[in-house]
Amino acid sequence: MLDLIFHVKPHYSFQSQTPRSTGGRVMQSARSVAGFWILAALFLVAVASSAVPSPLYPIYAQAWGLTPFELTVVFAAYMLGILVSVLVAGRLSDHVGRRPVLVVGTLGIVLSHVLLAAADGFGALVTGRLEQGLAVGVTLGALGAALIDNAPVKNPALASTLNAALPAFALATGSLASGALVEWAPAPQQLVYIVFGSLLVLLTLALFVVPDGAVRRPGALRSLRPAVFVPSGSRTIFRDSAGSIVAAWAIGGLFLSLVPSALLADFDISNHFTAGVLIAVVTATGGLTALLLQRTDARRALLVGLVALILGSALTVASFLTHFLPGVVAAAVIAGVGFGAGFQAPVRLVLATAPATDRAGLISAIYVVSYVAYGLPALVAGLLVPAFGLPAVIAGYGVFVALAASVALALQSGSRTRQVITTVP
Numbered sequence: 096m097l098d099l100i101f102h103v104k105p106h107y108s109f110q111s112q113t114p115r116s117t118g119g120r121v122m123q124s125a126r127s128v129a130g131f132w133i134l135a136a137l138f139l140v141a142v143a144s145s146a147v148p149s150p151l152y153p154i155y156a157q158a159w160g161l162t163p164f165e166l167t168v169v170f171a172a173y174m175l176g177i178l179v180s181v182l183v184a185g186r187l188s189d190h191v192g193r194r195p196v197l198v199v200g201t202l203g204i205v206l207s208h209v210l211l212a213a214a215d216g217f218g219a220l221v222t223g224r225l226e227q228g229l230a231v232g233v234t235l236g237a238l239g240a241a242l243i244d245n246a247p248v249k250n251p252a253l254a255s256t257l258n259a260a261l262p263a264f265a266l267a268t269g270s271l272a273s274g275a276l277v278e279w280a281p282a283p284q285q286l287v288y289i290v291f292g293s294l295l296v297l298l299t300l301a302l303f304v305v306p307d308g309a310v311r312r313p314g315a316l317r318s319l320r321p322a323v324f325v326p327s328g329s330r331t332i333f334r335d336s337a338g339s340i341v342a343a344w345a346i347g348g349l350f351l352s353l354v355p356s357a358l359l360a361d362f363d364i365s366n367h368f369t370a371g372v373l374i375a376v377v378t379a380t381g382g383l384t385a386l387l388l389q390r391t392d393a394r395r396a397l398l399v400g401l402v403a404l405i406l407g408s409a410l411t412v413a414s415f416l417t418h419f420l421p422g423v424v425a426a427a428v429i430a431g432v433g434f435g436a437g438f439q440a441p442v443r444l445v446l447a448t449a450p451a452t453d454r455a456g457l458i459s460a461i462y463v464v465s466y467v468a469y470g471l472p473a474l475v476a477g478l479l480v481p482a483f484g485l486p487a488v489i490a491g492y493g494v495f496v497a498l499a500a501s502v503a504l505a506l507q508s509g510s511r512t513r514q515v516i517t518t519v520p
Contacts, residue, residue: 124306127245134241138261141201141238142261143265145227145266146351147273148273150277150278153356153370170474171473177231178232179232181466189240201302208291243446244306260385261382263385264378267374267377268375272371273367324456326449326450339397343435345472346433348473349489350427358370378431381435389443394507396443397437397444402504404496404497405500407426407428411430411493415489442461
């Protein structure tokens with residue numbers, strides 16, 4: 096049973112990386128600065144690996160005779176894995192330190208690449224994606240918290256911004272790299288996994304340069320009890336922002352799960368790089384939006400994101416129903432703005448309320464909401480495609496996203512949490 100864990104005061108600390116003050120100036124070690132960018136690179140590559148299989152789905156379908164439902168099962172296997180591990184291990188690094196969790200999680204992602212490169216059928220593909228989700232889920236909370244631990248002294252808000260922007264850039268990187276390698280490189284079902292797996296091995300070694308400034312405290316085994324962890328001071332903002340996170344990640348799931356197949360069915364586009372580019376349009380636009388809005392009032396950015404999600408989902412549905420390809424591209428850009436702002440602003444608002452000792456758990460809770468919204472609608476859509484057809488299911492999916500964003504917009508207008516929070520300490 097899931098429970099809500101309250102804030103626990105730490106009992107002792109180790110290896111604190113609090114910046115030193117010298118002559119009135121706050122100093123940060125070169126190791127901490129380098130560690131911050133190593134962590135950012137690991138975040139990018141780890142999450143990018145989750146998008147690598149998307150351009151490969153048409154190849155898997157042709158080679159193994161997979162149905163649309165089986166492809167969404169493969170997609171959902173990753174979601175299941177990530178949810179299980181985030182719920183179980185999301186708070187572990189708050190107790191044992193960041194580095195041990197990051198090393199285990201990153202090596203687990205490498206193992207998933209080995210399994211996926213060797214996959215020879217539906218069952219093996221599901222197994223590889225499930226293991227990948229488990230490993231990425233172990234890594235996410237610790238990565239996000241470690242970024243904040245090593246945030247640049249001159250720009251501490253950058254860590255919170257990257258927590259929101261990097262997932263979008265990572266998905267763009269993974270889909271573009273995978274699309275290019277699948278379309279033009281040899282061994283399309285193996286090479287992309289070898290490339291990303293090798294990068295992850297190098298970044299795992301680099302983790303030993305990164306300072307581990309987490310506060311160790313007892314209760315590591317107890318922290319493995321499945322839980323959605325939101326500190327008491329963060330709950331109101333988390334509740335009011337959850338709808339935006341759902342809508343943002345749901346539209347990401349639409350483009351990563353169904354759109355590659357829809358491009359082939361509606362526009363006879365079989366080029367794998369093209370599918371990767373369209374996914375990258377959504378995700379890269381989302382990442383750029385998150386960066387551009389980092390100094391904007393967080394609540395204003397949230398409203399921008401919600402409006403863009405409503406417009407983007409509506410235009411996506413209209414363009415596929417009318418077979419208007421330029422409209423699909425325009426919809427991808429607008430949806431990307433919604434994806435970036437609709438996720439970045441809630442992350443900024445929520446993380447600004449979190450004490451340092453609870454960061455990993457809260458970040459993991461954000462990702463629980465994100466990945467449920469990312470995977471569950473895609474799985475339901477895959478179930479419905481055989482009965483209703485791809486165009487009708489895409490239409491229903493788009494309506495769901497627009498409704499979720501509309502509800503979130505209504506909640507924001509009546510929110511009791513009006514304060515503007517734009518930076519994270």
